[in-house]
Amino acid sequence: MNMIVCVKQVIDPEAPPASFKIDPSGNKVVPPAGVSPVVDPYAEYAVEAALKVKDASGGKVTALSLGSNQLRDIVKKPLAMGADELILLEDEAFDGSDSWSTAYALAMAIKKIGEYDIIFCGREASDWNAGQVGSGIAEILGLPSVTLAEKIDISDGKARVQRKTDEGYEVVEVSLPCLITASNEIGEPRYPTIKGIMGAKKKEPVVWKPADIGVEAAQIGASGRHTKLHKLFQPVREGKCEIIEGEGPEEAAANLAVKLREVKAL
Amino acid sequence: MAENKGVLVLCETKEDKLASISTELLGGGRKLAGDLGQELAAVLVGSGVGNLAQEAIAYGADKVYVVDDPLLKDYQTDTYVPVLEKVAGQAMPQVLIMGQTSIGRDLAPRLAFRLNTAASLGCLELAIDPSSKKLLQTKPVYGGNAQAVFITGSFPQIATVRPKAMAPLAPDQSRKGEVVTVDAGLDASAIRAKVLEQVPEEVEGIKLEDAEVVVGGGRGIGSPEGFQQLEELARLLKGAVGATRPPCDNDWVPAGAQIGLTGKIVTPELYIAVALSGSSQHMSGCSSAKTIVAINKDAEANIFREARFGVVGDWKKIVPAFTEKLKELLAK
Numbered sequence A: 001m002n003m004i005v006c007v008k009q010v011i012d013p014e015a016p017p018a019s020f021k022i023d024p025s026g027n028k029v030v031p032p033a034g035v036s037p038v039v040d041p042y043a044e045y046a047v048e049a050a051l052k053v054k055d056a057s058g059g060k061v062t063a064l065s066l067g068s069n070q071l072r073d074i075v076k077k078p079l080a081m082g083a084d085e086l087i088l089l090e091d092e093a094f095d096g097s098d099s100w101s102t103a104y105a106l107a108m109a110i111k112k113i114g115e116y117d118i119i120f121c122g123r124e125a126s127d128w129n130a131g132q133v134g135s136g137i138a139e140i141l142g143l144p145s146v147t148l149a150e151k152i153d154i155s156d157g158k159a160r161v162q163r164k165t166d167e168g169y170e171v172v173e174v175s176l177p178c179l180i181t182a183s184n185e186i187g188e189p190r191y192p193t194i195k196g197i198m199g200a201k202k203k204e205p206v207v208w209k210p211a212d213i214g215v216e217a218a219q220i221g222a223s224g225r226h227t228k229l230h231k232l233f234q235p236v237r238e239g240k241c242e243i244i245e246g247e248g249p250e251e252a253a254a255n256l257a258v259k260l261r262e263v264k265a266l
Numbered sequence B: 001m002a003e004n005k006g007v008l009v010l011c012e013t014k015e016d017k018l019a020s021i022s023t024e025l026l027g028g029g030r031k032l033a034g035d036l037g038q039e040l041a042a043v044l045v046g047s048g049v050g051n052l053a054q055e056a057i058a059y060g061a062d063k064v065y066v067v068d069d070p071l072l073k074d075y076q077t078d079t080y081v082p083v084l085e086k087v088a089g090q091a092m093p094q095v096l097i098m099g100q101t102s103i104g105r106d107l108a109p110r111l112a113f114r115l116n117t118a119a120s121l122g123c124l125e126l127a128i129d130p131s132s133k134k135l136l137q138t139k140p141v142y143g144g145n146a147q148a149v150f151i152t153g154s155f156p157q158i159a160t161v162r163p164k165a166m167a168p169l170a171p172d173q174s175r176k177g178e179v180v181t182v183d184a185g186l187d188a189s190a191i192r193a194k195v196l197e198q199v200p201e202e203v204e205g206i207k208l209e210d211a212e213v214v215v216g217g218g219r220g221i222g223s224p225e226g227f228q229q230l231e232e233l234a235r236l237l238k239g240a241v242g243a244t245r246p247p248c249d250n251d252w253v254p255a256g257a258q259i260g261l262t263g264k265i266v267t268p269e270l271y272i273a274v275a276l277s278g279s280s281q282h283m284s285g286c287s288s289a290k291t292i293v294a295i296n297k298d299a300e301a302n303i304f305r306e307a308r309f310g311v312v313g314d315w316k317k318i319v320p321a322f323t324e325k326l327k328e329l330l331a332k
C-alpha cells in the first residue's frame, strides 16, 4: 500500500485566543510571540490514519508539505511518528496560495511521486479552515474521494470508510486509488517514539521547486488563485461577564440559579 | 456564450420535507437575488422529491430544477457532483449556495474544482457588494479567532452557509413559479465511492441542535460519570448535553455530542459551559447562544470573556448545588 499524506505547518491553534493578532495590513496573522508553530492537527489525524493502514496492511507513507519557512523540526514530525519519506514543496512562488493553487501544486507533486493507493488529507486545516484541498486534489487527479473519515478498513483492493455525517455515520466503499480526508474520530495521533525521533533527525527531506513538479509560476501561489481575500478582521466581543460570588462554591452556585431566574434566562 | 445570471440554492430534504437549512437558504438567497435584481432558483436532487418543488416556490424560489432518480436517493459524491455540474451548466447562476452540512461540505469543494471556480465553506454571512455586484463571503478562519471576507473571481461563486445563519421567509402557498425537470443521466457504473449503509446516532430526549438549553461539558469534567451529573441538570431544564472535543475523543460522551467548528452548531437560549476553557474552535459552535453562563475553576479562562454570567470554582461543588437550587426555584 503506497500512501501519501498532505501535511502543513501552522500557527499553533491552541495558543490562547487572547494572543491572536492581525497584522495592520489587514490580511495576515501575526504569529504570537514565543509560541512555536505546529503540524496542522487535522493533518496529524491524517498521518495517524495512514499509519493505521500501514500497521494493518503494510506499505510506505510519504508526507508532503507545501509552504515557505517550514521549520525542519516541525515538519519532520510525521517522520518521527512513523512515515517513511518527507517531501517539501518550498519556494516563494508558492506564497499567497488559495485552495486552488495549493491543491494544484500538491496534485502535481503527487503525480510526480507517481505510485499511490491512498492520498490522505485532514478534513480542514486549523488556520484557514477552508476544508477544500483534499477534494480539490481528488478532482484534479480524477480520483474518487471520501471526506470526514472516522475509520478505514482495507480489503480486496478497496477501502471501507466510515464517514461522519450530521445524523451519525455512513459506510462508504471506495475503489483504490482514492483520496480520504480524516476527521478526529480516527483516533489520537500517536506520539513519536525515541527511535522515531532519532530516525527523523537523520533523514533529510526532499525539496522540490515549481520546476521540479512541472508547474508554471502562473498556476501557483498568488497568481494561481481563484479567490481574493477582501478583508480579515477580528469580531468584537462584548466581554462583560458578571461573576457571581457567595460564601463558598455552594452559595455562589445557588446565587447563580437565583440570578438566572431574575434575568429570565430560565 | 450565455451570461451567468441569478442565484441557485441547493435544497436538501428531510423526511419528505425541505430541510430547515434549505428554507433558510431560500430566505437568504431571495435577498441576494433581490440585490442583484435577478431570479432565485432552487435545485431539488433526490429520489421522489419532485412534489417538494411547490414548497420551494412557497419559500421564495422563482424557478425549481428537479432531478429525480433512484440513484440519487442517498448523497454520493460521484452522483451529486455530475448532476450539479449539469444543472449549473443549464441554470448558469452567478451564485450557488448550499448548507454547511455533510452534503455541502463534500459537494461544494469538489464541484467548485470541477467547474473551475471557487467555494467558501461555512459562511456566516453572504452579501452582494453594491459596486462590483460580487458575492462577499464572510466565514470564520483561524478556528473562529478571525473572520475573512472572500471574493471569487469566476462564476458561479459557490458558498456553503452554516445552519441558522439565514432566516426563512414565511411560506406563501399562492406564489407561482416554474418547474424544470432535468434528467440525471447517471450511469451506476460510474459510482466509485458507494454508500453501503447509513447509521443514525441514537439520541435520547431532545436533539442538541433543537434544545433551548444546552449544558456543555469540557475536559475538566473528567469522566463519563461526571457527564451524568450534567445530564441530570439538562433533564431538569428540558435541555440537552453537549461537549467540547476532548470528552468526545475520550469516549465520555458520544461523538455526536461535540459542539464547535468541527462538531454541531447550537443556538440555544441558554448555554451553560462547565469546565471548558472556551477555545475559539468550540465557541464557533455556540457563541450565538442568547445567554452564556460559565462555570470554571480558572478565573483567567477565556470562557469568562465570552460569558454573561460566571462562577469561579470547582464544578463538582457548583453543579450539584446549582441543580438543587434550580429544582427548588422551578418547583415554585
Ligand SMILES: Cc1cc2nc3c(=O)[nH]c(=O)nc-3n(C[C@@H](O)[C@H](O)[C@H](O)COP(=O)(O)OP(=O)(O)OC[C@H]3O[C@@H](n4cnc5c(N)ncnc54)[C@H](O)[C@@H]3O)c2cc1C
Pocket: A005, A006, A007, A008, A027, A028, A040, A042, A043, A046, A064, A065, A066, A067, A096, A097, A098, A099, A100, A102, A106, A120, A121, A122, A123, A124, A125, A126, A127, A128, A129, A130, A131, A132, A133, A134, A225, A227, A228, A229, B150
Ligand atoms: C496572506 C495570505 C493571503 C491569502 N489569501 C487567500 C485568498 O485570497 N483566498 C483563499 O482562499 N485563501 C487565501 N489564503 C489562505 C490560503 O493560503 C489557504 O491556506 C488555502 O486556502 C487552503 O486552505 P486551508 O489551508 O484551510 O486548507 P484545507 O482545505 O482546510 O486543508 C485540508 C487539508 O489539506 C492539506 N493541506 C492544505 N494545505 C496544505 C499545504 N500547504 N501543504 C500540505 N498539505 C496541505 C492538509 O492535509 C489539510 O489538513 C491566504 C493566506 C495568506 C497567508
Ligand SMILES: Cc1cc2nc3c(=O)[nH]c(=O)nc-3n(C[C@H](O)[C@H](O)[C@H](O)COP(=O)(O)OP(=O)(O)OC[C@H]3O[C@@H](n4cnc5c(N)ncnc54)[C@H](O)[C@@H]3O)c2cc1C
Pocket: A013, A014, A041, A042, A124, A125, A126, B143, B217, B218, B219, B220, B221, B243, B244, B245, B246, B247, B258, B259, B260, B261, B262, B263, B264, B274, B275, B276, B277, B278, B279, B281, B282, B285, B295, B296, B297, B298, B301, B313, B314, B315, B316
Ligand atoms: C481545526 C480544529 C477544529 C477543532 N474543532 C473543535 C470543535 O468543533 N469543538 C471543540 O470543542 N474543540 C475543537 N477543537 C479543539 C479545541 O482547540 C480545544 O482543544 C478544545 O475545545 C478544548 O476543550 P476544553 O475546553 O474542554 O479543554 P481545556 O482547554 O483543557 O479546558 C478545560 C477547562 O476546564 C477547567 N477545569 C478543569 N477542572 C475543573 C474543575 N474541577 N472545575 C471547574 N473547571 C475545571 C480548566 O480550568 C480549563 O479551563 C478543534 C481544534 C482544531 C485545531
